[in-house]
Structures are given as structure tokens and as C-alpha cells.
Amino acid sequence: MKQNELKNQDGLTESEFLQQYDPSSYQRPSVTVDMLIFTVTDEERANYRKLSEKTLKLLLIKRGDHPDMGQWALPGGFVRFKESVEEAALRELREETNIDQVYMEQLYTWGDVNRDPRTRVISCSYMALVDRGSLNVQAGDDAVDAGWFGVEYEVVQEQRQLIADGLRREKLVKITLSHETVQLSALVKLVEIREGRVCKVEREILESRGIGFDHAKIIEYAIERLRNKLEYTDIVFNLMPEAFTLSELQQVYEVILGRPLLAAAFRRKIAPMVEETKRFTKNAGHRPSRFYRFNPLWLSREQE
Amino acid sequence: MKQNELKNQDGLTESEFLQQYDPSSYQRPSVTVDMLIFTVTDEERANYRKLSEKTLKLLLIKRGDHPDMGQWALPGGFVRFKESVEEAALRELREETNIDQVYMEQLYTWGDVNRDPRTRVISCSYMALVDRGSLNVQAGDDAVDAGWFGVEYEVVQEQRQLIADGLRREKLVKITLSHETVQLSALVKLVEIREGRVCKVEREILESRGIGFDHAKIIEYAIERLRNKLEYTDIVFNLMPEAFTLSELQQVYEVILGRPLLAAAFRRKIAPMVEETKRFTKNAGHRPSRFYRFNPLWLSREQE
């Protein structure tokens, strides 16, 4: 940015203006990042020839200090004055997972006034997708414990209602998070009101068992985004190892979308995104499956 | 949030902890909102029987003080300590356009360290779509002038390049903004690097003529989002008056997407989103066109 020689109403040039500018003259909110770190894991096989099932997992930290001490929350922390928001997110990611070569994207910024009892906190959420193989988790510094929670997302109620000059849609989503013996859950209400031309979506936490702050809302949002992007981008491959079978890939889609897919159609759709390898699975108790890898020449449409 | 009777490492309960918590102990960034307020206007008709052309317009404010005094920038301002980020956006919108019943959505939060020479500023951008009819613009308080700028978006170069273990895509976008005799322009470079599983998109401003701060980048991002959402949601109707013809609607699509559409396919696709009225255009110099209105029963897929 070039310096500006114009003088403002007080007769100051840009550099004079900046010299007298006092940033401490009003109260500022704090800014944090919240990380939604997802991965997919294999569960135990029920029997030697069955495929192992996949589970979508989310990393949570047990809060070791106030506020919401003892509850589980998204990893995250304050954005430092001299780092960008993205750098803060990468730093948190590294602190929690010990890796930094991962896919990460910004989700949404949560700006309500009373999100945190300490002070006014605006939080910018990021979603990271990591492949289980490259992972070696450790608890963050201010956390008693960290855990990968299995994620379940269920729409328990859906309503549509005509109102004056528009429509109101309501959806109740139950989110269940489980890790060893710990089970957390939340009920999030999504309301979409359309009145005339105004359309507004609001999220409200009706119940939050063991999940700190307003993080249930953020988790709900992230799962929706993940599901949507799964369908029109190639982000899945961030959850996969270097080589994978198409059945595994399909399982990952199914566990994230929460519904079964037809193999034939799935393979057709996925075909241009992957390339064959010469390797096959072994000792499966059934027909071996070919390994594929991501085809980087695949052209995704521009995102977002 | 319930108070917590647990004691932390210092032996404090939650309420004791909050009492001794000092939020002023470290330096904080400022948070602002930047508003991308779009509308579509009719240009003069070239001849009595031609249709008038549509133009996509964006509201910009001429900066009346440092920094970037004299340049044009997105309307916006600081988020106050006791208002939510969304409230701040609505407030700015009201200050600029004098209306508050409009469509608005959060776009992205820009968190680089040196975005603003005054101090560290994190900016949360919002897009608002308004219909020209309900509009009566006035300049904001700290602005010398406000103007609706015609928006042109042109991809001037596109490159794909194989790199070790991945792909690099580069796109140069030229944005031109014009209002009366003022013409602003910017060249934004978009780089998408895909190395192994890591995928990153970065935006860089190569040239910015008359556009303040890093706003050219934000404008580029907003236009991309607007284009994408046009295709899979019903946001167009926020840019339309209560009643409109399908040709007008198609024109709006065309001017935003920057390419012509085939009428037959367009009508088929749009059909379930609109409902007929009994009114027709008059004195057009050609066959009259039926007016339609938005059908609020149309079910958009869940957004984002």
C-alpha cells in the first residue's frame, strides 16, 4: 500500500494520521479459532471375511480449566496479535495432531455476544480432514485429555409450515459423540424462515450434554458442510490413505452421508477422480479388491 | 450455561475463576465487518422494442479519511463490544441502504496480519442482495460519497501445471468496477496448489486501481460465491422485484454468470421455483411476457 499525501479533515497526511491513531481507545472482542478435526477409522471386523466398518471421528478436548471445566470441547485457542487467523488455526492443528500437511478450510465465524463467560469472544471455525494413517494424536497443553469421538448425526424431526407471505422450516438434529465409555449428545434446532424475500437460517442448541460452550452448533454446521462438499468436490481423498479400494471409499462416503449408496452408480461417478494401481487386497476371505489412488489431474470445479 | 462447582488447578470454582479473569492481559485484534451489497439494475433501452439490459452493481464508499483516503472501499465498520457480528453487519447495511429486510449471508473472515495500517484488523465479510426497487441509498457517515458500481468479472488467464506429486492451477481474474466517470479495476491471482493430499487456495492482489485495502480480493471471492450459489439455491429472487418475467430472470442469471443461457432449458429448470401470475407486460413492441412470482413452497436443498 502506497502512502497517501492527501490531507484529511484534521489536516493530516496518512502517515501523520497513523502516528496519532490510538487503537486502544475502545474495547475489543477476543478472537479465537475452533478446530473441527475429522478423520475416519476402521472398527474391528466382526468375522474374518466381513469388511471392517468405518466410523467418522471428531477430535475433542476435555477442558482442564474453567470455563466449562470437565466438559468436552473443540480444540482451539486465541489468535495471537502477530499471527494471521489461518496461522493460528494451523498452529492449533499442529499442537493437537502433530502434523501440518493436512487439508484445512475455514467454515464460519461465530459472533454472538455471550458465547464465552470470560469475555466477548468471536470464534472462527476451521475444518481439517486427516487420514488416520498419518496420525499420532496428543492432548493439547491446556487439556486434561483428548479423544476421537465417533460422530452420529440424526435428523429427528422435520417440519414445514406456511406462514404469512412465506414458509418456515424447522429441523431437529441429534448429534451423538462417543469415545470409549464417554457419551456426549446434543439437540440442535435449525430454523429457516422465509418471509417475503428475507430468508434466514438460525441454529439453536436445545440441549447439550457434556459438550462445552456453543460447540454443538458448530459441530452440526461442520457436518452439514462436510456432507455437502463431499458431493461436489474431492475432499474425501483427504480422509483416505495413499491407496484405497473403491469399497473403502464408498464406505467413507456412506458413513459421512449417513445413507447407503449403490455400488454401480458410485463407481461410475468416482471413476474419473481415481486411477488404478496394480495392487490388490489379500487374505480377505473373498474376491480381492483393486487398490486405487487419487488422480490429481481430476478437475474439480472451483470451490465454494 | 450452568455454573460449575469443580475446582481448577488453582483451587478456584468457575465463578471465582471468572471474577479473577483479566481479559486485558494481552493485545487483541480489532474486528470489522465488510459488506458486499449487490443489486441488479436496468440500463437504458437502446430502442423502443429492445429489452433493457441488466447490470450487476456493487455498493462502494469513497473513503473520506485515512487510511486509503480517496479510494473506494466496501462499506463496513468496527464490531462493537456489545453487538454480535451479525448485528454489526445489519447495522452497517441499514446505515448504507436504509433498509433492513434483505437477504444477507456471511462469506468469509479475512485474517491476515497487515490488512490495515492502523492496527491489526480481522474482517468478517457479508454479502447482501437487495432488489433495486426497495432501495434508496445514502452515503454512510464517514464517507464522502457512495456509488453503485457496475461489476465486470473476467478470467484473463488460466494455467494448469503438473508439479511433483500434484498439480498447480493458476487463474488471473480482472475485476472492473464502473460508476459514472469513475473506473476502478483490479487483477487478482488465484492459486490452487495440490501436493499429495494437501490442497490450498490462495488469493493475491496483483494490481488494485482505486480499490482500497485488500477489498479487491474480497470482491472476487464474493462474486465467485454469488455465481456458485446462483446455480444451486434460490438466492436470485432476492435480487428480483415481487413480480418479474422469466426473460428478466434469465437476464439476471446471465449477467451474474457472465454467459448466455438457452431459454428452453432455463425455463424448465426455473419452472418449479416460480408460479404464474395473470399479469403480462404491456407496450413492449413485441409479444407480451407473463409475470411470475417466487414460489415459497419450492424446497431448496439445505444450504452450504
Added chain:
DNA sequence: TCAATAGTGTCTATTAGACAGTATACC
């Protein structure tokens, strides 16, 4: 009558869903 737009019909290509049918390992 004709310029200019409004609106429809239909052929084709592509894609998603459904499901049957074949292939192949390992116990």
C-alpha cells in the same frame, strides 16, 4: 408487414438409480 421477443416441442447426449448377474478369493 416486420422487428423483437415469448414461449413450446422434440431430438439427443449424459447421468443417476435400480438391480440382476458374473467373478473370485479363502475357509
Added chain:
DNA sequence: GGTATACTGTCTAATAGACACTATTGA
């Protein structure tokens, strides 16, 4: 041989692109 998965073929339905064709007005 039987089980469980891998993978293909094909019918159908839905949708998008292309383009020709008909309809309707005001000057």
C-alpha cells in the same frame, strides 16, 4: 461348496443442451 465381497451390464428415468418452430405484439 459356501460366504462375502468385487465388479460389470443393462434397462429406465430424469435432466441438460441444442435448435427449430410457433405465437404475439406495436409501430
